[in-house]
Amino acid sequence: MLRKQVGIAAALFAIGAVTLTACGQGATQTGNAAPATEQAQVGETSQAPADESGVDFLRGSANSNNADKTTGDRAPESAPAEVKQKWVELRVGNAGGLEPAVVNGKGLSVYWFSDDPVKGGVSNCNGDCAKTWPPVTVTKGTKLFFPGIKRENIGFVKRQDGQTQVTIGGRPVYLFSKDKKAGDVLGQNVGNKWFVINPEGGRAVAPAEAPTTQPAPTTSGAKPATSVTFFTGKNFDDFSGDNFATGVKPEAKCADLRGAFRSLSPSGAVKIWSEPGCKGKSAVVSEDVRDAAELGFANGVRSYILP
Structure with missing residues (x-):
């Protein structure tokens, strides 16, 4: 996987001038370690080689990989960044009736921002905006679990503050500070700029709007599973x-x-x-x-x- 191109944000938000509207937020509208070999023992999942970003991609979920529940996505809000970045989970799930949608290890909805260019290598939500819309970030050694998302749909951009942010389908991804529990989608359609993301990097929609059947996964040329x-x-x-x-x-x-x-x-x-x-x-x-x-x-x- 080619490393995402590092970009610089097109514009800086002025100190004290960033409001909810500046982040695309008007009145809230609620829408509905890294070896390349496969793990062989029962109860374990396969681990992909580390990405150039230094992130370790692991198959399965945080639970099935016995991730420490006091760190990563489930760490307290007051925990330092290095504790929260021990592991990150981005999984397919249901977000307030939107399905398939991407949620994190606590079940919180994951969003994209329409002001970010697709595959542009840049996030345009910085400063106060990033306090309202915390970016999903990783660092060298972060374990990334991604059940239901194709590996090729995951990438990274370098943020203005130097942190590495995860992308899905070329879109930088964020959480919303007002979402507090699994199923909350208080950020959906805010300012007509923020949307819950699906596993391909598009807009998550209600099942009635989505295809009713999942096509059988392709097996053409696939090697036998080791796990x-x-x-x-x-x-x-x-x-x-x-x-x-x-x-x-x-x-x-x-x-x-x-x-x-x-x-x-x-x-x-x-x-x-x-x-x-x-x-x-x-x-x-x-x-x-x-x-x-x-x-x-x-x-x-x-x-x-x-x-």
């Missing part, structure tokens, strides 16, 4: 209610799962089945599946095998 993370919740949810995740190493022998799993993140091609013992409906997938029901697995995935 797969299965989630009992759709959208890679392993932190709501009783949902959990399990990491496995698929082999040429059929293996049953302990229950039904609604989403999965494989490191390559794997064959999934709707019933134990590799029976019932089957499909070969090689990319993240956010809802197995959209592939015809109404009751989830119950067993798997290498294709």
Whole structure:
């Protein structure tokens, strides 16, 4: 992955002059360590090589990788930046009825700013604007979990203050300071400039406005998976209610799962089945599946095998 081009913000906000309107905010409108080898042991997920930015990309979620829950996205608001940057999670989820949307490790909605040029290598939200819209930033050694987002859709820009900000689909991404809990989308449509982002870098919309089915992930030329993370919740949810995740190493022998799993993140091609013992409906997938029901697995995935 080519490193994103470093840019300089086109204009500085004057001290004390930045208001909510200057950030594109009028009246709020609420819209609906890094080895390149794959992990082999059961319960672990695969880890991609470190990006040129020094970030470690890991498959699976923060929970399935046993990320410290007192750091990263779940650190207290008062925690220093180095603690918050221990790990960052950007996962596909539901943001206040918008789906698929990108949320962070606490389930908070992630936004893009229309004043930022797509793939322009620059963020135009700095100073007081960045206090209202905190950028999602990383540093060397940050662990980045990205279930449901294609690796090639993730990049970085250098901010005015020297920090490295994450991009999705070439758009720098932010949180909104008024969102306090999972499902809040108080930043949606603010000033007609801020929007919840989807996994491709576009605008997240309500399911009724989105395609009703998820196309079967392509398997053309895909190597057999060395690891797969299965989630009992759709959208890679392993932190709501009783949902959990399990990491496995698929082999040429059929293996049953302990229950039904609604989403999965494989490191390559794997064959999934709707019933134990590799029976019932089957499909070969090689990319993240956010809802197995959209592939015809109404009751989830119950067993798997290498294709």
